[in-house]
Amino acid sequence: MMAIRELKVCLLGDTGVGKSSIVCRFVQDHFDHNISPTIGASFMTKTVPCGNELHKFLIWDTAGQERFHSLAPMYYRGSAAAVIVYDITKQDSFHTLKKWVKELKEHGPENIVMAIAGNKCDLADIREVPMKDAKEYAESIGAIVVETSAKNAINIEELFQGISRKIPPLETHENGNSGTIKLGKQTAQTTRRCC
């Protein structure tokens, strides 16, 4: 029996960089009727296989406006991973990204997996942030980095697969703990949601 592991993933980044578009694309592509839709796009879930586990991403979107910045800790607490999004056509958004990384390093959960997504790569002709900059920066902080296009569905799956791979597998004896639930429950949940 494959165990389902719930992973909280938090989305950070300036407003307008396409945080929720990325998630919508990720969740809705290959739409599977077993996946229950959530009530809105701010919180979405998707289950993907990884090795001999199933990873259920619980994706927490945050409001990117400065005024909401102070609420972010509530959202990223307890996250297994953070996807920090910037817009490759806006240098400012890359600066904000660095601020988020800094904050996560200082106040975020230990061992949080960080993934940097340079969104809107379909607009490469008006690019302001060179790919190289992002790569170097990601390397320096040990983060995953990809350039994505939510619009054209480029690298979205890869982004989350990358996260899945960086999540350390559960030790077997921990099976009973809260991070894992048995597959049986999941199927039951989805049946319950079907109507």
Place this chain on the structure above:
Amino acid sequence: MPNATAHQTPPPEKRKLHPSRSEIIELLVFSLFGEEELAGFLLEKMSVLTMEAQCLDERGSFFKLIDTIASEIGELKQEMVQADLVLEDGSTSIQSLEKDMSDLCPDQKNLKSFPRDSGYDSLPNKLSILDKLLHTHPVWLQLGLSDTEAAEVLQTQPPGTFLVRKSTRMQKKVLSLRLPTAEFGSCLKEFAIKESTYTFSLEGSGISFADLFRLIAFYCISRDVLPFTLKLPRAIAAATTEAELEEVAQQGLSFWSSPANDRLQSPAPLQQPPPPDCVSKGSQQLCLINGVHSIRTRTPSELECSQTNGALCFINPLFLKVHSQDVGGNLKRPCLRTQDGNGLERSRSPPPRPPPPSIHSLLASPQLSRTVNQASSPESDARNKHWNLDLLQKRPTPIPPPRLKKKALSLDAESGAKSAQPSRHSAHGPETASVPGGALPQQNLAGSLVACSESQVQCNGGRQRLSDMSLSTSSSDSLEFDRSMPLFAYDGDTNSSLEEYEGESDQESMAPPLKPKKKRSSSFVLPKIVKSQLRKVSGVFSSFMTPEKRMIKRIAEMSQDKRTYFGCLVQDYVSFLQENKECHVSSTDMLQTIRQFMTQVKSYLSQSSELDPPIESLIPEDQIDVVLEKAMHKSILKPLKGHIEAMLKEFHMADGSWKQLKENLQLVRQRNPQELGVFVPTPDFVDVEKIKVKFMTMQKMYSPEKKVMLLLRVCKLIYTVMENNSGRMYGADDFLPVLTYVVAQCDMLELDAEIEYMMELLDPSLLHGEGGYYLTSAYGALSLIKNFQEEQAARLLCSEARNTLRQWHKRRTTNRTIPSVDDFQNYLRVAFQEVSSGCTGKTLLVRPYITTEDVCRLCAEKFKVDNPDDYSLFLFIDDTWQQLTEDTYPQKIKAELHSRPQPQVFHFVYKRINSDPYGAVFQNDNSNHVS
């Protein structure tokens, strides 16, 4: 009948998910009146009405319909006042209905001959198999038994003997069955028990059951995938009274090696009438003699019921009835009237059970006699006499003549029903109501009830049927959140939603039936009579409760019973809290200890043996925690709700946050949406009103999960407005501002306490899911409003609030590892003294051997000190200041001071070093030999 249906294709109605409208109406009528004439008359009326109604639109018409029926019933009732006084008492008719369900079955059994039907032959004058299993579970339900121990026990037993235990090898429950040694290599075989969210089944079988007892009872009668049927130990099979079973149960595991078991194993000293044993033995042998087919384990494909994709859910009304009574009743088996709560049921079945269970209550006969075949077989005639006798014995009160007539009619109808039975599944569905009279109503009643309970099992939508009925009274919005919440194993079953929307709080079961309920927040006012009818219908349903419901009810009852350890714990805690208002320093402190108490009690319950039968036998394992959590809400939060609310308000008044929120709400309400960062469509006045209604409903709930459900409905409604059919998906960038706007528009100060209640009391495992997300968002929205004034500049939320958030999260995520709040070693109270702003105090969470240096670092962070080098930790004692050196252990100093014979007042103060000329360094002599 179990064996009848199990091997056949499931009858269509059993798998139907929703009871049809006409079925609900029938239910309503029968549960209310149980009088054939009246019911017949009404049914005719109803069939006309139903047909009319079918042309109308779904909900509205349905209520119109109920309304019409209600007034019809009202008139009729007035006309019929003297006809039968028993009618006035809804519960009586309900009980007789239950009774009837069980009585129906033994008769049906006799229609067909089952050579292997061992247990049911004993029924007319003995306990049912299910009864026996329930009483003797300490014998056969041995969850802790190892492989070898089980083998040892079973080795000496005759073939067919079984145990249920938990296999450590397979990590699941198994049925260990003793086989005839000659024919199998090993003498026992294990059958894994599959547990899904709602049901138990044997692996490979397509038939599933609501709990273990039903499963075992079924396999005592029918082998399905087993090589032969299970066999109860003689002493249990032969028992005729509960006292005998009790005696057996007392022995527990040692029963197997006891003389009682041995003695009865050998050809029986006959003080019992032979039938059950002989038959069971006979059937056993039959099985084995016919070895060819009976020995082999059948695969599901060989069984007809495997046609369905999923397991056929099998819930026998007989079992349900018997069981619900027992589970409710045998908490303290030796004592009769344990609780007053549902004394009704229990007082009707005192332990030495009245031997023949055959009252044919009047309700038995909703099959109207008119078109029914009146010819009854001699056999049933004979039984009729028996019943009549019985009835008279049972009802010593003089019976008015009309009833006798009815009774006779009903008995005829009964036998008529029997002959009509084979066709019972054919006619059914919406057209039923239009079939005049006939045996159908009764069958349908049973059918629809089964359908109901099945729909609960199989499909959530089904569960919400009745709740739709009541729910839609409170709001007619098309935005109604009509699918179940993903996150929670929310029990949306019919009964609870009725309960919940009638102001779930107080006395749902204790209240006298006609007590006017609290004012509802609905604009649609049901006529009083309909309300009471609905309540009665819900009464009918309660006897068909899911095991989950029963378990919760059971635990809630136990929590009131001070003779149990659990009951003492809960009662003492509840009254302690209510009497000691000063025992908590803050609202969070209070809620936190309550949450902790619930968690601890939950783990106590899951480990203790106080629950009887054990929870594992009724609830699949992955659901146990969910069920216990709900039970905690009912037993602990329900009685405390009022107190908690009052205290929260007191705290918020005292610390000024109430006033602050009030002022700021006013301020924010005057802003237009754009000023709050909203650039999408916002809810208009009507939507805001709907949302307010939902929030008001939320206030009535005691369960944090149900509150969160309503919060999610509010959020759903907001999304719908935002999306405004554009198909665009909105993320948090847009949602959070709108939520803030909506919260401000609602202008409900109570919301603050509601959110706090949910955040602190919700099951921690739910905090990461959808509920947790929107709860966080709502908290965020409120914080933004509370800090609106400061927000004007760029530094929006004051860091104080931010800090609280951080602490909250830390607390909620770590509190599982913290042993207890009372463990004072983990806390250190430090005052912060600033020349300009006076003194503030904070309680720090610290390790027992934290050094002063580390405490200083913590303080610098907590009190937001810019130049920590200028500050240090001081001990203020005997009016003197002593600066603590970096390597001292404040907790140790504290402990030492506390242990002094004359306790002194002392404080730890974090302050500027040079602000105090008298500061002296405190050398801690003990610091050397620590660590």
